[in-house]
Amino acid sequence: MSRKLEERMMIAGKLEMRIAIAAALALASALVHAQRPLFEDGPRSAAKPAVVFLYPEQVTVPATKPTTIALHFRIAPGLHINSHTPSQDELIPTTLSIPAGSGVRLDGVVYPPGMDFTLPLDPNTKLSVYSGEFTVQARIVAVPGNHLVEARLRYQACDNNACMPPKTITAAIEVIGK
Amino acid sequence: MKRNTLVITTVLFILAAFAWAGWANWEYRRQAAERLQATATQGELVLDASGVPQYLSPLQGKPAPPFTLEDLSGNKVSLASFKGHALAINFWATWCAPCKIETPWLIDLRNQYAAQGFEVLAVSADDIDRNDPKKFSDEKQEIARFVQRMKMPYPVLIDADSISKSYDGLDALPTSYFVDRNGTVVAVQLGMTTKEELEKNIKKALGIVK
Numbered sequence: 001m002s003r004k005l006e007e008r009m010m011i012a013g014k015l016e017m018r019i020a021i022a023a024a025l026a027l028a029s030a031l032v033h034a035q036r037p038l039f040e041d042g043p044r045s046a047a048k049p050a051v052v053f054l055y056p057e058q059v060t061v062p063a064t065k066p067t068t069i070a071l072h073f074r075i076a077p078g079l080h081i082n083s084h085t086p087s088q089d090e091l092i093p094t095t096l097s098i099p100a101g102s103g104v105r106l107d108g109v110v111y112p113p114g115m116d117f118t119l120p121l122d123p124n125t126k127l128s129v130y131s132g133e134f135t136v137q138a139r140i141v142a143v144p145g146n147h148l149v150e151a152r153l154r155y156q157a158c159d160n161n162a163c164m165p166p167k168t169i170t171a172a173i174e175v176i177g178k
Numbered sequence: 179m180k181r182n183t184l185v186i187t188t189v190l191f192i193l194a195a196f197a198w199a200g201w202a203n204w205e206y207r208r209q210a211a212e213r214l215q216a217t218a219t220q221g222e223l224v225l226d227a228s229g230v231p232q233y234l235s236p237l238q239g240k241p242a243p244p245f246t247l248e249d250l251s252g253n254k255v256s257l258a259s260f261k262g263h264a265l266a267i268n269f270w271a272t273w274c275a276p277c278k279i280e281t282p283w284l285i286d287l288r289n290q291y292a293a294q295g296f297e298v299l300a301v302s303a304d305d306i307d308r309n310d311p312k313k314f315s316d317e318k319q320e321i322a323r324f325v326q327r328m329k330m331p332y333p334v335l336i337d338a339d340s341i342s343k344s345y346d347g348l349d350a351l352p353t354s355y356f357v358d359r360n361g362t363v364v365a366v367q368l369g370m371t372t373k374e375e376l377e378k379n380i381k382k383a384l385g386i387v388k
Contacts, residue, residue, distance in 0.1 A: 090272040090324065121370075122279050156273060162350040162369030163274040165303065 050079050050157035050164060053171035054133070063144040063177035066107045071096070071136045071171055073153065080129040081155040083114025087128045092156035092166045096136050103147035104175050110137040119160055142177035149173050235346050235355075235366035242267065242357045243344035247301065247335040250322050255335055257299070264296045264383035265357040266376075269338050269348055271303040272324045276370035277352045281328050283373040287380055288332055294384055295359065300330060303338035303351055356383040 054072040061067040075081055082091050098106040112135060114128030138151070151173060156166040237243070242265075246256040257267075268284060270277035288298045302321050307313045318336065325334050342348040345355065346366075356365040356379040365379040381387045 090320065091275075092273050119275055119279065122275070125275070125278075127275060158275060159369075161276055161371070162352070163271070163276060164350055165271075165348070166273075166305075 048076065049169060050076050050167070051081060051153065051155055051169055053153070053169060056173060058174040058176070060176040060178055061140065061142050063142055066139050066141050068110075068137050068139045069173075071138055071151065071153075071173075072133065073136070073171075074133045075131055075157065079157045079159050080117060080127075080131040081157045083128040083130055084111035085114060085128060087126055091127070092154075094130065094153065094155045096138060097152050097154070098138075098140070098149055099152070102149045103145060103177070104140050104142045104149045106138060106151075107141050108139040110139075112136070140175065142175050144177045147175045147177065149175050235363070235368075237346065237355065237363045238366055240363055241361050242355060242363050243341070245341045245344070247337055247341070249333060249335055250318055250325070255299075255333055260297060260299070261361065262295070262359055264291075264294075264359055264380070264385070265355075266296075266298045266380060266383065267345075267355040267357060268298055268300050269303055269345070269351055269353045270300060271338075271351050272321060273304070274351045278328070280352050280370045280376070281330065283376055285329065285331060287373070287377055291380055291384065296380055296384055298332040300325075300332060300334045301338045301341075302334060302336050303342075303348060304336070305339075306337055354379070356380065358383050358385060 052074050054074055056069065056071075059069050061069070081094055084093050084095065086093050094111065096106070096109050096111075098104055112130065114130060117127045117129045117131075118125060119127075136153075140149075149172070151171040152168050153171060154166060154168045157164045242257060244257050246254050249255050257265075266284065266288075270281070284298055284300075288296065304317065304321055306317045321334070321336060338345075338348060346353070350368055352367075352370055354367045354376075355363050356367070358364050364382045367375065367379060378387065
C-alpha cells in the first residue's frame with residue numbers, strides 16, 4: 001500500500017474515532033439528563049388541570065342561524081372523566097354550557113359516546129368515561145357582531161385510585177356572527 | 179480498521195440502548211408525577227425508596243385540626259369528643275368510585291379494631307346547599323341512602339368543604355388521616371391503596387406499630 005494511502009487511512013481512522021467519542025459523550029449526557037430527579041425545583045405549587053380546552057380560538061358563523069361548532073378538549077394522561085351519561089345516578093356527568101348575555105346562545109349539544117371502563121379492583125362495575133382527547137359538538141346561534149364567549153365545561157375526573165372534586169373550566173372562543 | 183468500526187458500532191449501540199432505557203424510565207416517572215400532581219395540591223411529592231413519587235402531607239406529625247360538623251340527623255359532632263380514640267378521618271363522596279371500593283375494607287377494619295379504641299369518622303365531600311332547605315334535605319337523603327346501602331356503622335358527617343382548607347385542600351378522594359390517641363396525625367393516605375395499607379395505618383394510630 002502506498003505511504004500516502006496509509007496516511008489517509010490513519011487520518012480517516014482517527015477522525016472516525018473522534019466522531020465515535022463525540023457521539024458517546026452526547027449519549028452519555030442524555031443518560032445523565034434522564035436520571036436527574038423529577039423534583040429538583042422543589043415542592044410543586046399548583047395542580048395542573050385535569051382537562052384543558054384545545055381549540056378553536058375563533059369561529060365565524062352565519063348570524064342568527066344555528067351552526068354546529070366542534071370544541072376539542074384533552075384529558076391529562078392517566079385520568080378519565082365521566083361521560084355525559086354516566087352509568088350511575090350519583091356520578092357527575094360532563095356538561096357544556098354558555099352563560100347568558102354573551103350574544104351567543106347554546107341551541108343544543110351532542111356529546112361523544114362514553115367508553116366502557118372498569119376499575120381494576122371493581123371489575124363488576126362498568127363506568128362510562130372519556131379519556132385522552134374528546135370533542136363536543138355545540139350548536140350555537142349568534143347575533144351579528146364579535147362575541148367573546150366563555151363556554152363552560154363541567155366535569156369530574158378520577159384515576160384508578162382517587163377522584164378529584166367536580167370542576168368547571170372555561171373554553172374561551174371568539175365567535176363572529178356575520 | 180474493520181475491527182475498529184465493529185467495536186465502535188457495538189459500543190454506540192449499547193450506549194443507545196442505555197439512553198433509551200433511561201429515557202423510558204424518566205418518561206414513566208414523569209407521567210406518574212403528572213398523575214399525582216393532578217390530584218394533589220398542598221402536599222409535597224417525595225420519592226420513595228423505589229424512586230416513585232409519594233404524597234407527604236404537611237399535617238403529618240402535627241395535631242389533627244379541630245372541627246365540629248353535623249351528622250345526617252343535624253346533630254353537631256366535634257373531633258374533640260373522640261379524644262383518647264385512635265381515628266381514621268375518612269373523606270369520601272357518593273360520586274367517588276374508588277371510595278365505594280375502599281368503604282367495605284374500612285367497615286371490616288373498624289369492626290375488627292373497635293374494641294381496641296379505634297373509630298372511623300366518615301366526612302362526606304358531597305356538595306350541599308344550606309341556602310335552599312328543600313335541596314339541602316334532598317342532598318342529605320341521597321347521602322343517607324348511600325350510607326345505608328354501604329352499611330356504614332360509624333359516624334357520618336357532612337360538609338367536608340367547610341374544613342377542607344385545614345385538611346390539605348381535599349383535592350382528591352378518598353383521603354384518610356390516621357390520628358393517634360393523643361390527637362396527632364400519624365399517617366395520611368391520599369387515594370385508595372389496599373386493605374393491608376389501611377390496616378397498617380390503623381395499627382400506627384393505635385400505637386401497635388410505628
